[in-house]
Amino acid sequence: MARTYDYLFKLLLIGDSGVGKTCVLFRFSDDSFNNSFISTIGIDFKIRTIDLDGKKIKLQIWDTAGQERFRTITTAYYRGAMGIMLVYDITNEKSFENIKNWIRNIEEHASQDVERMIIGNKCDMEDRRVVSRDRGQQLSIEYGTKFMETSAKLNHNIEEAFYTLARDIKGKMERGQGQTVGVGGTTGRYQQDSTIAAQGNNLCKNRHTFHCDFIAF
Amino acid sequence: MDGRNLDRTASLADGVSSDRSDETRPFKRGHMRRSSYESAQIQLDFSRRSDARARRAASLHASLNKPGLSESSSAQQMSLSDRMDASSCEGSSTGTTDSGIGGDSNSSKRSSLDRRFEASSLQEWESCEHQQQPSCSKKPPATPKKSLSLRFAKGIFSRKDGRWRVFGDRKTDSPGLVHTTGLILEERPSNLPQKSEEEAAKHRLLYEQLLEQAKKKEVKVEKERRKALEDKKKAEEAAGVAAKIWIEEILPHWGTLSDSKKCRDLWWKGIPGKVRGKVWSLAIGNSLNISEELHNICCQRANKEARYNREASMAQIHLDVSRTFPALGIFQNGGPYHDLLHKLLGAYACYRPDVGYVQSMSFIASILLLQMEPFPAFVAFANLLNQPLQQSFFRLKQPAMTEYFIAFDLFFQQELPALHARFDEIDLRPDIYLIEWIYTMFAKSLSLDVTCRVWDVFFRDGEEFIFKTALGKNSRDTIKSNRYSALG
Numbered sequence: 001m002a003r004t005y006d007y008l009f010k011l012l013l014i015g016d017s018g019v020g021k022t023c024v025l026f027r028f029s030d031d032s033f034n035n036s037f038i039s040t041i042g043i044d045f046k047i048r049t050i051d052l053d054g055k056k057i058k059l060q061i062w063d064t065a066g067q068e069r070f071r072t073i074t075t076a077y078y079r080g081a082m083g084i085m086l087v088y089d090i091t092n093e094k095s096f097e098n099i100k101n102w103i104r105n106i107e108e109h110a111s112q113d114v115e116r117m118i119i120g121n122k123c124d125m126e127d128r129r130v131v132s133r134d135r136g137q138q139l140s141i142e143y144g145t146k147f148m149e150t151s152a153k154l155n156h157n158i159e160e161a162f163y164t165l166a167r168d169i170k171g172k173m174e175r176g177q178g179q180t181v182g183v184g185g186t187t188g189r190y191q192q193d194s195t196i197a198a199q200g201n202n203l204c205k206n207r208h209t210f211h212c213d214f215i216a217f
Numbered sequence: 218m219d220g221r222n223l224d225r226t227a228s229l230a231d232g233v234s235s236d237r238s239d240e241t242r243p244f245k246r247g248h249m250r251r252s253s254y255e256s257a258q259i260q261l262d263f264s265r266r267s268d269a270r271a272r273r274a275a276s277l278h279a280s281l282n283k284p285g286l287s288e289s290s291s292a293q294q295m296s297l298s299d300r301m302d303a304s305s306c307e308g309s310s311t312g313t314t315d316s317g318i319g320g321d322s323n324s325s326k327r328s329s330l331d332r333r334f335e336a337s338s339l340q341e342w343e344s345c346e347h348q349q350q351p352s353c354s355k356k357p358p359a360t361p362k363k364s365l366s367l368r369f370a371k372g373i374f375s376r377k378d379g380r381w382r383v384f385g386d387r388k389t390d391s392p393g394l395v396h397t398t399g400l401i402l403e404e405r406p407s408n409l410p411q412k413s414e415e416e417a418a419k420h421r422l423l424y425e426q427l428l429e430q431a432k433k434k435e436v437k438v439e440k441e442r443r444k445a446l447e448d449k450k451k452a453e454e455a456a457g458v459a460a461k462i463w464i465e466e467i468l469p470h471w472g473t474l475s476d477s478k479k480c481r482d483l484w485w486k487g488i489p490g491k492v493r494g495k496v497w498s499l500a501i502g503n504s505l506n507i508s509e510e511l512h513n514i515c516c517q518r519a520n521k522e523a524r525y526n527r528e529a530s531m532a533q534i535h536l537d538v539s540r541t542f543p544a545l546g547i548f549q550n551g552g553p554y555h556d557l558l559h560k561l562l563g564a565y566a567c568y569r570p571d572v573g574y575v576q577s578m579s580f581i582a583s584i585l586l587l588q589m590e591p592f593p594a595f596v597a598f599a600n601l602l603n604q605p606l607q608q609s610f611f612r613l614k615q616p617a618m619t620e621y622f623i624a625f626d627l628f629f630q631q632e633l634p635a636l637h638a639r640f641d642e643i644d645l646r647p648d649i650y651l652i653e654w655i656y657t658m659f660a661k662s663l664s665l666d667v668t669c670r671v672w673d674v675f676f677r678d679g680e681e682f683i684f685k686t687a688l689g690k691n692s693r694d695t696i697k698s699n700r701y702s703a704l705g
Contacts, residue, residue: 017533017536017537017576018536034543036539036540036543036549037540037543038540038541038542038543038661039536039537039540039576039577039579040576041576041577041652041653041656041657041661042652042653042656043649043652043653044653045649065576066576067533067575067576069573069575069576069613070575070576070613072613072615073613073652076648
């Protein structure tokens, strides 16, 4: 199958439950909005190919469950990500405070040079705002990331956010190791540090070779 | 009167008054006819065909002639068409019993989308008509008023310079029969040289063959429809019989009969909705010995502790309850099951603070609540979550979860090697899809009916069936869509 894109970027959306990660993603991938999205269980993904400075870039965007409890599952998918969007809800103080926890998570589990971006979602709900734009801005400066306020509902800044992140990744990539990135980059397999997983993979492999031998005879 | 109904319910395609076009524009030869019919009878029926459809077409025509009115502008047009209704019903009272349009009452049930589609195809024909007009002169044998007002829908076939045209239309006398094919045998337009006898005979023969085929097709469709109806009836009867067996024979002797072949066979075919809750309850059992008293205590505690400690389970529950099956609208704030679901999840979080609330529990609890009363639902929920597979996942025992993933992977490789190889190639690991499927027990990815059906067998066969379903879903999903190829 001929490849229809120049680069493949894997992006990840993280943030507290209910901040609108799935809505942001749906707005970007399907250009639709639904007030009653159902909660994401574990992990999900969407694809969209964009045109950036003459290059076709396929964005494979992973959406994660927000609940604290699922972090052990979702962090397994951090490794393959080239860009991470940290989403909070401007009407929810706690989700904003938790951004620093999510950043810590990234530092622990994602690759060192991952592009990060902080997103303050639901900026259409000005009347219920509790986190000012300035605070969001301040936090992003603190962590050296880009910052945007978005509204999935009104389709405000959604495209811009993804394009900006993609452009940053592309820039970094082209400055860095040339064009070797693109394919590969493992999606989270089983927990990296799980010995059973390692055994399991070996098991699979052994089984595979066994099969081959069998056929060869 | 059919026409009346139709126009009352008619929406977008029905435009402004039809009077003008009805009366002032005589039918001309070559005028595009808007008609729907079943057979060659059409030519005989020509003059009898009418009216509601006619009016619709004519009104559309009128609206086309007034560029200011788009067909989708709503309120004003609706009132206009209502008014028109009254007047044109009087005018059309002569021929409305014609079977040729017998489907109108039927068509009134059609969605506005269909109408819009018809309207647009109508528009195409209209423009066609205008082009053709100059070359047409001979009048057909129909009365001007009625013939003009015939409506045709999507043309599936047309041979402008030939002798016949085939129009497809949706339609008519038997309810449920959606499409039929109408055929007209027409003379060659007078401005063209007449056909030779031979040619005419040949075309007539072709025409008859076409008719024959169309008739056969209709008979076939009708037969299928009847069969579907019969099957449905049979299924309903079977479900009735099954329900009776469940209620009268199996449930009273659950202890001895639940493992019998008869029961298991019946079980495999699905549990009738009537007894589903009961059977599930019995199948899950209550090894935790949860009493009604305990349930009440948990409910009360949940009530008090609006904010429950473990990562604010209560807040999360509050958020998720409204996000459970939003399409059903019964778990949302103000819906009849909102409080029940909230209570059940809260009570469980109090009952098992070590587990608390984990997202996706809302799906499982909601399905149980749909089948049984609050207390049995709580018992079933707690006991279901106490099973090994659920324990591993809801308590996030990573190694155990991994074992399940690996077991499934091997199972997958063994059963569907080619698909497994392809999944490997694009680095699609089972955890990506299994997590959601296992946590929600398919409640999120399958329809409610199918989910219940899967759960039926899950309660019979245990966790193994979850993985079998996953396998079935993999092969089906992959065949149906190439969603996962996006990963490559």
